[in-house]
Amino acid sequence: MRAEAVFKELVELPKEQRRALLLQRCGDDPELARFVERLLDSDERGLTRFLETPAVARDKFDNAAAEASSHPRRIGRYEIVRKIGEGGMGVVYEARQEHPNRTIALKVIAPGMASRQLLHRFSREAEVLGQLQHPGIAHIYEAGVAEVRTAGGLAYEQPYLAMEFISGKPLGDYCRDRGIDARGRMALVASVCDAVHHAHQKGVIHRDLKPANILVVDEDAGASRPEVPRGDRRAEPSSGARSMFSPPAVPKILDFGVARATDSDVHTVTMRTDVGQLLGTVPYMSPEQVSGDPQQLDVRSDVYSLGVILYEILAGRLPIDVRERSIPEAARMIREDEPSRLSSVSTVFRGDVETIVSRAMEKERERRYQTAADLAADIRRYLNDEPIVARPPSALYQFGKFARRNKALVGGVAATFVALVAGVVGVSVFAVRESRQRVIAERSLRETAEARDAETRQRERAERRFNEVRALANAMIFDVHDGLDKVPGTTEARERLISTAVKYLDSLAAEAGNDVGLLKELCGAYSRLGHILGRSSQMNLGDTKGGLESCTKALELARRVVEILPEEEQALLALARAHEAVGAAQRVLGHTKDANEHMQAHFEIMKRLATAHPENKEYRRTVAIGHANIGRMEWAMGHYDKALEYFALSRQSHEAAIREDAGNVGAKRDLTVVLIRIGEVLKQTGDLKGALAQFEQALVLCEEVMAANPQDPFSREGVAVAHTCVGHALVDLDRADEGITHYMKAKEIRERLHKDDPRDFRTRRNLAVSEFCLGNAYQGMKNYQSALVHFRAYADKSRKVVELDPNYVVARRDLAIALQRVAETLVELGDLDAAAGEMRASTEVYDAVAAKDAQDAIVAMDAAVAHMELGRILLKLSRRPGTSPDSADRLANEARERLERSIARLEELDAAKKLPPKGQERLAEAREALKQVAIGADAAAATLAPSLP
Structure with missing residues (x-):
């Protein structure tokens, strides 16, 4: 056959040489040229078979009438409706069968491809495949051959397969x-x-x-x-x-x-x-x-x-x-x-x-x-x-x-397992102590060379047993921990494992002196324990203070190791990681200045390591993360331009890593964090469209990361965070309906995460934030009843988080925001008395948070705004009809005090150039409200003047 001959000739040639010969061989027959091209394309993809595309009901062709001239109207007893697929060796049509009346998928083999052997195989396979009756298999109805005529009158025999039509x-x-x-x-x-x-x-x-x-x-x-x-x-x-x-x-x-x-x-x-x-x-x-x-x-x-x-x-x-x-x-x-x-x-x-x-x-x-x-x-x-x-x-x-089947019991089982190993460790520690004491005592009585040799062998055996059991305990305990690390519902079990491990490693350390290896192990153990207790970026138990204590112990141990080995790469790396862990813990507790110092120390060590080892990609990545951490610190202090500069450096590094390896999931995850930070700064400085673009790009990357890690809680929460940020920007752009869609997606993810691991403190807090987001959107739509429901849920959930960990500053700030939003919504609903109570409670929480960290400009601004809002509510109450003169004076005086406090704090931030544009707007509102208080006082004085003697 001509098509087969041309294909065989071309397929052996290099790809770049085929086109010229194809035109030479098929110059007078464009249909033949297109058909051979399809064969070559199929061969390139490894598909030398009669049809690549399955019988899928794809709506590739919107205009069925336009196709009618390109396919036969009937093949045998089947009326052709439309083409639904095409491959190198044939076509799939949607067709109608009259008896019985049904829609079928009709596969046909291209003209010139039907050999006698192939037709024999179709007939035989039709008999075999007819026996398959299973709901998970598309039925084969018939295999046959029909005579077909083209529009030009050419007749040819057309082999076909009639199959069940599946719309999926x-x-x-x-x-x-x-x-x-x-x-x-x-x-x-x-x-x-x-x-x-x-x-x-x-x-x-x-x-x-x-x-x-x-x-x-x-x-x-x-x-x-x-x-x-x-x-x-x-x-x-x-x-x-x-x-x-x-x-x-x-x-x-x-x-x-x-x-x-x-x-x-x-x-x-x-x-x-x-x-x-x-x-x-x-x-x-x-x-x-x-x-x-x-x-x-x-x-x-x-x-x-x-x-x-x-x-x-x-x-x-x-x-x-x-x-x-x-x-x-x-x-x-x-x-x-x-x-x-x-x-x-x-x-x-x-x-x-x-x-x-x-x-x-x-x-x-x-x-x-x-x-x-x-x-x-x-x-x-x-x-x-x-x-x-x-x-x-x-x-x-x-x-x-x-552990996966029995989450409630796994903590006890894990602790029991560790206790068994630890018991062996304890026996070995005792054996070492006993051996050393016995050696000292016996040495004073026996000074012969033979005795000293025996003592040395005994000591070596004890030390060997000490090290073997130490290795056993270390491997067994931490292998179990790492196996549970990504398993939802095992947070408490992991804490028991690590705390038990630290207890017995402490016992070993007491006997080890300056054993660098053991000191490194202890450093890693304390770091892990700190993360499990209170690391806000991962599953944790909500003990931020305990987390800081453990991370601080890790830092002390890392410093000891560096004192012994000041130039060793791994020692410096452990020290850098310990500084980062302490910095993260300090930030969560609201100690911004201390957090900044540790983050800067981490950054300087990692820059040193990256310079000494330029081939190490992980070091380059850590430096990029360090830039983002410093950018976050500058942002918290109100230095927005500096923050964006550091974020840009971090972004460039992560993007370069992705260009180098498009499958680098870690770099994609890191980049999403930076994009969200950039978006948050742009949003705070008034560039809402710019912020939305950053958030949307982050969402795409987060979904890619989750696709590669579909069971990883961290990846799932990353998608929820990105949806939340996109929702924020849309709400601020007066596109609240779209924003709510994103908020609901985030909430659904977090509800599943919370169900998987109810003890996970991070998910508890994030689920509360989802309630805030929905309330905020409904508030923007002036649907105040719905907004109040979600803001109260936000307040209830945040209060529970604070009860679990009173030291967690972020959760306390959540509670302050929640009470503030409940109050604002009550104002819109006309309940000023209840609004004043909620806003007063909000200012109390804000003041406590701001007092813990004078460096945090964002918290300071939010606290000042809450005082302003309370002042405005009190001013309205003072002017409410029916209010007694004494009550009106008392309310007006408190309103003045609140507004003056708010203005003083906002002006202080403005003078330090830490007040964003939105803060400038609130300062203007506070000043106007204070004028209204003064006007009211003047009016009251004028009313009283005629009655004065």
């Missing part, structure tokens, strides 16, 4: 568009495994499984949920998995058109030497499938493809990317190269998920799951927090699984 989305698109989390994606793949296993039981191997060939249909669209076949209980979890975790919709597998029966004699798996001989999509093929030996192909090849699918929808990329490689090179890579580990994309997948995916993609068939049902069963075990069978259940592994 490809698996990958569905998961992205619906924001399905990792557990939901795994549940969908488990359902796909059920359908594949059904086909395998009927003797059919799919051979072309990939996300594009799996459509997902929402249950409310009429899809029936696939059930586990009764004859195969292996596909079920051991304890009711379907009721505990069901997939969010129903996946349906398409394109069994290149499947083969397990006993098929049609050898179509060989590498491409002729057109159409390689069937399947290369990135998803198993090593045995690309090897070309049909005798090696069995159901485990589909298991491998399922593993690749699972990897891709979790990681967002292929485990072995062969899309730009030639077919021979792609085949070699699949046979020989190891896939990228799933945990290289995100450490969230380290453990069970990575183990499941890796086992499904083993190079050796014998090491894979032996059936699709086995893979489905292990996925469901993971979803139910049961031990999977893909690896031996070690004690540490079983403990991690137990």
